[in-house]
Amino acid sequence: MLQRNKLNQAILTAIAAGTGSMPASAEVEEVIVTATKTSASTQDIPVTVQALDNEKIGDLNIGNFDDYVRYLPNVTSGGRGPGQSSVYIRGMATSTISVQLAGANGSAPNVALYLDEQPVTLVGRNLDVYAADLERIEVLPGPQGTLFGASSQAGTVRLITRKPVMNEFDTGFKAGFAATDGGGPSNNVEGYLNLPLIDDKLAVRLVAYNVREGGYIDNVPGEKKLSPDNPGFGGSAPPAANRASAFNSALVENDFNDSYYQGFRVGANYWINDDWQFLLQLSNQELGADGVFDYDPDVGDLQVQRYFPDELTDEFTQLAWTLEGRVGALDLIYTGAYLDRDVEQSIDYTGYSDEGPFIPYYICEYPGYAECSSPELGVRVRSNFTRQTHELRVATPQDKRWRAIGGVFFEDVELEEIGDFIYPGIVDRGFVQDRVPLTDSTVADPNPRLPGTAFFNDITRTEEQIALFGEVTYDLIPEVLAITGGLRWYDLEVDLKGSSNFASLSSTQVGVNLDTNLAPFAPLQEDDVIPKVTLTWTPNADQLYYATYSEGFRPGGFNRGGGRTGTAPNAQVTPFTYATDEITNYELGWKTTLLQGELQWNGAVYFVEWDDMQVARFDPLVFGNLTFIDNAADSELFGVEMDVIYQPTDALSVFGALSYNDTELTAVPDAGSGTIETAPVGSQLALAPEWQANARARYTWFLNQYDVYAQGGVQYVDDSFNSIVAAERRKQDSYTTADAALGVTKDDWKVEMFVENLTDERAELFINTQDKDERIFTNRPRTIGIRFSYDY
Numbered sequence: 001m002l003q004r005n006k007l008n009q010a011i012l013t014a015i016a017a018g019t020g021s022m023p024a025s026a027e028v029e030e031v032i033v034t035a036t037k038t039s040a041s042t043q044d045i046p047v048t049v050q051a052l053d054n055e056k057i058g059d060l061n062i063g064n065f066d067d068y069v070r071y072l073p074n075v076t077s078g079g080r081g082p083g084q085s086s087v088y089i090r091g092m093a094t095s096t097i098s099v100q101l102a103g104a105n106g107s108a109p110n111v112a113l114y115l116d117e118q119p120v121t122l123v124g125r126n127l128d129v130y131a132a133d134l135e136r137i138e139v140l141p142g143p144q145g146t147l148f149g150a151s152s153q154a155g156t157v158r159l160i161t162r163k164p165v166m167n168e169f170d171t172g173f174k175a176g177f178a179a180t181d182g183g184g185p186s187n188n189v190e191g192y193l194n195l196p197l198i199d200d201k202l203a204v205r206l207v208a209y210n211v212r213e214g215g216y217i218d219n220v221p222g223e224k225k226l227s228p229d230n231p232g233f234g235g236s237a238p239p240a241a242n243r244a245s246a247f248n249s250a251l252v253e254n255d256f257n258d259s260y261y262q263g264f265r266v267g268a269n270y271w272i273n274d275d276w277q278f279l280l281q282l283s284n285q286e287l288g289a290d291g292v293f294d295y296d297p298d299v300g301d302l303q304v305q306r307y308f309p310d311e312l313t314d315e316f317t318q319l320a321w322t323l324e325g326r327v328g329a330l331d332l333i334y335t336g337a338y339l340d341r342d343v344e345q346s347i348d349y350t351g352y353s354d355e356g357p358f359i360p361y362y363i364c365e366y367p368g369y370a371e372c373s374s375p376e377l378g379v380r381v382r383s384n385f386t387r388q389t390h391e392l393r394v395a396t397p398q399d400k401r402w403r404a405i406g407g408v409f410f411e412d413v414e415l416e417e418i419g420d421f422i423y424p425g426i427v428d429r430g431f432v433q434d435r436v437p438l439t440d441s442t443v444a445d446p447n448p449r450l451p452g453t454a455f456f457n458d459i460t461r462t463e464e465q466i467a468l469f470g471e472v473t474y475d476l477i478p479e480v481l482a483i484t485g486g487l488r489w490y491d492l493e494v495d496l497k498g499s500s501n502f503a504s505l506s507s508t509q510v511g512v513n514l515d516t517n518l519a520p521f522a523p524l525q526e527d528d529v530i531p532k533v534t535l536t537w538t539p540n541a542d543q544l545y546y547a548t549y550s551e552g553f554r555p556g557g558f559n560r561g562g563g564r565t566g567t568a569p570n571a572q573v574t575p576f577t578y579a580t581d582e583i584t585n586y587e588l589g590w591k592t593t594l595l596q597g598e599l600q601w602n603g604a605v606y607f608v609e610w611d612d613m614q615v616a617r618f619d620p621l622v623f624g625n626l627t628f629i630d631n632a633a634d635s636e637l638f639g640v641e642m643d644v645i646y647q648p649t650d651a652l653s654v655f656g657a658l659s660y661n662d663t664e665l666t667a668v669p670d671a672g673s674g675t676i677e678t679a680p681v682g683s684q685l686a687l688a689p690e691w692q693a694n695a696r697a698r699y700t701w702f703l704n705q706y707d708v709y710a711q712g713g714v715q716y717v718d719d720s721f722n723s724i725v726a727a728e729r730r731k732q733d734s735y736t737t738a739d740a741a742l743g744v745t746k747d748d749w750k751v752e753m754f755v756e757n758l759t760d761e762r763a764e765l766f767i768n769t770q771d772k773d774e775r776i777f778t779n780r781p782r783t784i785g786i787r788f789s790y791d792y
Contacts, residue, residue, distance in 0.1 A: 026598055026647050026649055027596075027597035027598065027647060028593065028597060028598065028599070028600040028645045028646075028647045030043055031051045031053050031136065033051050033138050034138075034158075034160070035047050035049045035138055035158075036147065036405070037147055037393060037395075037405055038331075038395055038398060038405060040398075042591070043591045043593060043600070044544070046534050046536040046544065046589065046591075047140060047589075048140065048141050048142060048587070048589055048604045049138060049139070049140055050072055050073065050138075050139040050643065050657070051136055052136060052137045053136045054134060054162065057131055057137065058789070059711065060696075060713075061752075061754055062131050063188065063211065063261075064082065064131070064261065065077075065082070065085060065087075065126055065128045065129075066085075066779070068131065068137055070715055071694060072137075073641055073643060073657035073658065073659045073692055073693070073694060074089060074090055074091075074141055074639070074641045074659035075087065075088070075089055075139060075157075076088045076093070076687045076688070076692075076717075076720070077126075077765070078093065078095075078686070078687050078722065078765075078766040078777075079096060079126070079766060079777065080292065080294060080768060080777060081257070081259075081289055081292065081294075081312070081777070082259050082261075082287055082289050082293070082312070082314075083125055083126060083127070083128040083287050083289075083312065083314045083343075084124070084125055084126075084312075085125075085126045085128075086109050086111075086124060086126065087109070087111045087126060087157060088110075088111060088154065088687050088688075089111050089155035089157075090141055090154060090155065090637065090641075090659075091639065091661035091663045091685055091687070091689070092110060092153075092154040092608070092610060092637070092663075092685065092688070093110075093685060093686040093687040093688060094613055094633075094685065094723070094724050095686055095722070095723035095724065095725055095728065096124070096686075096687075096723075096766065097123070097124050105557075105558075105616075105627050105629070106123035106124050106627075107123070107557060107578070107614040108123060108555055109121050109122075109123065109151055109554070110151060110153040110554050110581075110583075111151065111152070111153070111154050111155050111156065112144070112148055112149070112151040112155075112156045112157070113126060113127060113158075113159075114157065114158040115127065115318060115320075115339075116158075116159070116281070116320055117320065117322065117337065118318065118335075118389050119148070119149070119151065119387070119389065119411070120316075120318075120339055120387065122385055122415070123415075125314075125343065127316060127341070128261075128314070129285065130209055130211060130261040130263065132192075132207055132209040132263075132265075133161065133162045133190070133192045133207040134159060134160065134161055134162065135161060135162045135163070137157070137158070137159055138157070138158040139155065139156075139158075140155055141155045141604070141641065142154070142550060142552075142585050142587055142604075143155075143530075143532075143551055143552025144156045144550075144552070145530040145550070145551060145552045145553055146471060146486035146487065146488045146530060146531075146532040146550070147405075147469060147471065147488075149409060149467055149469070149488065149490065150465065150490065150492065150553060150554055150555055151555075152552060153552035153553055153554045153581075154552065154583065161207075161267075161281070162192070162205065163267055163269055163279060163281075164203035164204050164205040164267050164268060164269035164279075166196060166200065166201075166203050166269070166271060167196050167199060167200065168194060168196060168203070169194065169195065169196060170192075170193070170791075170792065171191070171192065171193045171791075171792050172192055172748075172791035172792060173189070173190065173191035173192075173789065173790055174188070174189070174190050174191070174787060174788070174789045175187075175188065175189045175787065175788050175789075176188050176787030176788070177786055178754075178756075178783050178784065178785025178786075179214075179783065179785065180216050180780060180782070180783045181216075181760060181782045181783070182216060182255075182781060183216030183780075183781060183783075184214025184215050184255040184258055185214045186211075186212060186213045186214045186783070186785070187211075187212050188209070188210070188211040188212070189209065189210050189211075190209035190210070190211070191207070191208055191209075192205065192206065192207045192208075193205065193206045202268065202269070202270050203268075204266065204267065204268045205266070205267045206264070206265075206266050207264060207266075208264040209261065209262065209263060209264075210260075210261075211260060211261040211262070212258070212259075212260050213259045215254075215255035215258040215259075216257065216302060216780060217255070217256065217257045217291060217292065217294075217295050217302050218254045218255065218256065218300075218302060218303045218304075219248065219251055219253050219256045219291065219304055219305065219306050220299060220300065220303050220305060221247075221248065221249060221252050222247070222248050222299075222305030222307070223245045223246070223247055224245065224305070224350060225240060225243040225244070225245050225246075225375065226353055226359065226360070226364070226372045226375040227353065227354040228240075228243075229354070230353070230354060230357070231355070231357045231621055232356070232357040232359055232360035233360055233369060236369070237360075237369070238369055238371055238372060242370060242371040242372065243371070243372045244371075244372060244373050244374045244425075245374060246307045246350060246374040247307075248305055251306055251307070251308075251309065253291075256310075257289065257290060257291030257292055257293050258289070258291070259287070259288060259289035259290070260286075260287070260289075261285065261286075261287055262285070262286050263283070263285030263286060264284055265281065265282070265283040267279060267281035267282075268280050268281075275325045275326045276323070276325030276326075277324060277325065278321070278322070279321065279322040279323075279324075280321050281318075281320045281321070282317070282318070282319050282320075283316075283317070283318045284316070284317045284318075286314070286315040287313075287315070288312060288313050288314070289311075289312040290311055290312075291306070291310050292306065292348075292775070293777055294768050294775035294776055294778065295775060295778065296773055296776075297774075297776060298773070301762070302762075304775065306348040306350075307348055307350040307376045307377075308346070308347070308349065308350060308376060308377065308378030308422070309346045309348070309378070310346060310347055310348055311346045312343070312344075312346075313342075313343070313344045313345070314341070314342075314343045315341070315342050315343075316340065316341040317339075317340050317341075318337060318338070318339045318340075319337065319338050320335070320336070320337035321336055321337070322336075323335075329396065329397050330395065330396060331394065331396075332393075332394050333394075333395075334390075334391070335391050336388075336389060336390045337387075337389050338386070338387070338388050339385070339386065339387040339388075340384075340386050341383075341384070341385040341386075342384050342385075343381065343382070343383045343384075344380075344381070344382050345381040346380050346381075347379045347380075347381065348377075348378055349377040349378050349379050349421065350377045350378075351772040351773040352772060353377055353772075354772040355620065355621075357620055357621055359375070359423075360372065362423050362426050362429065362431070362454050362503070363375065363425030364429070365429070366429065372425070373424070373425030373428055373429065374425055376423075376425070377421070377422065378421075378422045379419060379420065379421050380419070380420045381417070381418070381419045382417075382418040382419075382445075383415060383416060383417045383418070384415070384416045384444075385416075386414050386415075387411065387412070387413045387414075388412045388413075389409070389410070390411075391407055391408070391409045391410075392407050392408050393405060393406060393407025394406060394407060401475045401478060402473075402474055402475075403472075403473050404471065404473070405470065406469060406470025406471070406472075407468075407469060407470070408468055408469075409466070409467040409468075409469065410465070410466050411463070411464070411465050412463075413462060413464070414460065414461070414462050415460070415462075416444035416459075416460050417444070417458075417460075418444050418445050418456070418457065418458055418459075419456060420449055420450070420453045421453065421454055421455040421456060422450075423452060424452045426452060426454050426503055427451050427452050429505075430505055431504065431505060432503065432504060432505070432506070432507055433503075434448035434449065434451070435448065435449050435453065435501055435503060435509060436448050436449070437458040437498065437499045437501060438501055438511045438512075438513045439458075439497070439499045439513050439514065441497065442460045442497035442498055443498065444459070444460055444498070453503065454502070454503045455500070455501065455502050455503065456500075456501050457498070457499075457500050457501075457560075458498045458499055458501070459496065459497070459498035459560075460496075460497050460498050461496050462495045462496075462497075462523075463492065463493070463494050463495075463555065466490070466491050467488055467490040468488070468489045469486070469487070469488040469489075470487060470488075471484055471486035472484065472485055479538060480537070481535075481537055481538075482535075483533070483534070483536070484532075484533070484534040484536065485532070485533050486531065486532035486534075487529055487530065487531055487532075488529065489527070489528075489529045490526075490528065490530070491527040492525070492526045492527065492555050493523045493524070493526075494523060494524045494555055494556065494558070495522050495523040496518060496522065496557065496558040497515050497522075498514050498515070499511055499513050499514055499515075500561075500626060512560055512561065512626070514558070514560060517560075517562065517576075520576075521576050522558065524555075524556060524558065526556065526580060528553065528580075530551050530552070530553060531549075531550075531551060532548065532549065532550040532551070533548070533549045533550075534546055534547065534548040534549075535547045542592060542593040542594065543593075544590065544591040544592075545589070545590050545591075546587075546588070546589050546590075547587070547588050547589075548585070548586075548587040548588075549585070549586055549587075550585045551582065551583060551584055551585070552582070552583035552585065553581075553582055553583070554581065554614070555580055556577060556580045557577065557578060557629065558576065558577055559575060559576060559577070559578065559626075559629060560627075561574055561623065562574055562575055562576030562577070562628070563576060564623055564626075572674060572675045574623055574628045574630070574675055575628075575675070578630055579612060579631055580612075581610065581611065581613050581631060582610075582611050582612065583608060583610055584608065584611075585607075585608050586606065586607045586608075587604055587605070587607075588605045588606075589602075589603065589604035590602065590604070597647075598647050598648055599644070599645070599646050599647075600645040601642065601644050603641060603642030603643070604641055604642075605639070606638070606639050606640075607637070607638050608636065608637045608638075608639075609634075609635075609636055610634065610636070611634050612631035613631065613632060613633045613634065613635060614630075614631060615630060615631075615633065615676050615724065615725065616628070616629045616725075617629075617676045617725055618770075619676075619727070630674070630675045630676050632668070632669065632674060632676040633667060633668045633724065634665070634666050634667040635663060635664060635665050635666055635685055636663075636664060637661055637663040637664070637685065637688070638661075638662045639659065639660055639661040639662065640658075640660045641657075641658070641659040641660075642657070642659075643655075643656065643658075644657070650700075651699055651700045651701060652698070652699050652700075653699075654696070654697045654698075655696045655697075656693070656694070656695040657692075657694050657695075658691075658692070658693045659691070660691055661689070661690060662690065663685040664681075664683065664684065664685075665678065665679060665680070665681050665682065665685070665724065666681060668681055676725060677725070677726045677727065678726055679721075679724050679725075679726055683721075683724065684720070684721055686720070686721055686722060686724050687720055687721075687766070688720055688721075689719065689720040690718045691716070691717075692716065692717050692718065693715070693716045694713065694714065694715040694716070695714055696711065696712070697711065697713075698710070699711075705746060706744050706746050707744070707745045707746070708742075708743070708744050708745075709742070709743050709745075710740075710742050711742075711743075712738070712739070712740045713739045713740075714737070714738045714739075715736065715737050716734070716735075716736045717734060717735055717736075717763070718734045719732060719734040720732050722768075723769070728769045730767040730769060732764040733764050735761050735763035735764065736759075737757050737758075737759070737761045737763060737779065738757070738759055738761075739754070739755065739756050739757070739758060740754065740755050741753065741754040742754075748790055748791055749788070749789070749790055750788070751786070751787075751788055752786065752787050752788075753784075753785075753786050754784070754785055754786075754787070755783070755784050755785075756780065756782070756783045756785075757779060757780060758782065759782070760782040761779070762776075762778055762779075763778055763779045764776050764777075764778065765777045
């Protein structure tokens, strides 16, 4: 393994950067990561790692999830706004499930998101942690199942917070203001304090932030009637005069998609003795948003027509603890965490009135459909997500010929999901009100639903897992050739209880009692062993090459509407359960430092086989109005990714990254023989652009008593598709965005002017077909701002 360690140099350089001095060396700084669950330079480990350290996070003005995703090569996302996205790596995506139904019926993400040592992944809802006082962001592409477990199938994203430092007083703040073209103003304030309380023993670190982001999408006046083409009419819709209109005049507003992040983090680090220390950390954040973050091009640029309030409140609290130390020659670490996340969301669902075949039954006179009420529809979602994790691991000395790391992992997950679908029109149509959940065993909310509730989910989803994992490395030729073998055994139990309930014109309650319907299949138990083998060749201190075979997995699950037979000719029966899908990855990678340390070039070539892909489908015309998931296809992908850092002088730094993915479906059901009709064999996977690239340059010079810097960057994403499901598949155009900044530093102060989305590009990040009206999730328009920072 590489013996060169520039950690001290990195620390000194970071201190110099903080005081506004010029970098001490033209050599590229190495970043220390914990991608292998031990601290090591990115250049010393046979794992592909893309890392943004604290300095780069500041240089790039990264705040939320959308900010850092666009600077990570080979990473894409699909979603509908803050805290409502799924992240994808290396083009491994099928579709993005609606947040209205994600918790009730969605497959687990295939990229794991970590906050420090805890996985915080949730179906359809990324934990959108604001990047205040982060130590670094690590992205580990490819299966990471050996060390990071379920949902690390396509990769892992880790947010690492800064921890209390002993015997060091450190404080600072950031503040900024920005204006968006045609949108509302934004501002942010954040600060941190590292405070030593007992010399050589105890230190605490406090972080707080308050961020307000102005909106840029307008909700414009609109009128909507129930479409005469709605399939529920069977071609015999009443005349327009007998179909009441919905008006959105009470909700019309410019720039209505404003959002905010506010939170704090407090940590205490106690050094018990020279060998042991204990860290306790509490984090809390509230995210809020109004409106929507995708627009309807048929209405206008950055415009929509929404008829039901769109509002989101998403709050989480995490308590985490870590005890680490040494017993003899062994390093031991026990880490645990408890996460509690509460989401309340209101979503306009009026677009579904055009395609929902049962809508006329609910809001029109029945039978006959002589007249219809307003098609205003909405959803109110309440979810509580708790996750408790524990991990105990031990590592042998990493400088020995034989070295190993291994441990045991346990987690207990519960998601209570309540989704009330509000159709106000049913109140005048004689529907029985005040329904309660069908089941009486597992109920998140036993109270009668409010009038106007035509359908509701009351579902509890649980997962319990125990796993044993380990990796062993042996130097076949000391410091030159090494082989690593890894295994993870897991035992996973998944359960789904509760009910999906429908309003009716009779006193008889209608719906699906999951406790009864899924009883023969629940709980779903899976156990398996995930292997990994890596051969590492280090010909000299500046080069490392590796070859890896690895596998990844994510758990299977249940379908609420299992057992339903479709209405189309040769239609299949929706399955009660779907199985885990599996990844097999073959990878060749390199880490090189060239030109006497001025140039760092890393990369990997990989081939992936993805079998029994989990695909979600909502097909009310054929299978009824319950989303279901099936193992619908197989695929393969070949890819190349690389990144470059070039530091030719003390003053100039150049960063670049490039990825190429050739993805294709290799097996799909024959027409009419499967539950989900996908794009044909040979088609590109979803959210899998062939080419992605970004480049950034930063130049620093002295001007009188000041250090001045200029920075510019560009990002390119090739065209892609939003889904592999044939009926939902839309092409998303390629796009290029650019950013620039000019700053001045002196002593502990920094002032910067910046421009984001310099050319005001309207990027098609994700085309949402989850409602009848297609909408484009896009980036923020051109934004110009100023920010100040102080670090003492």
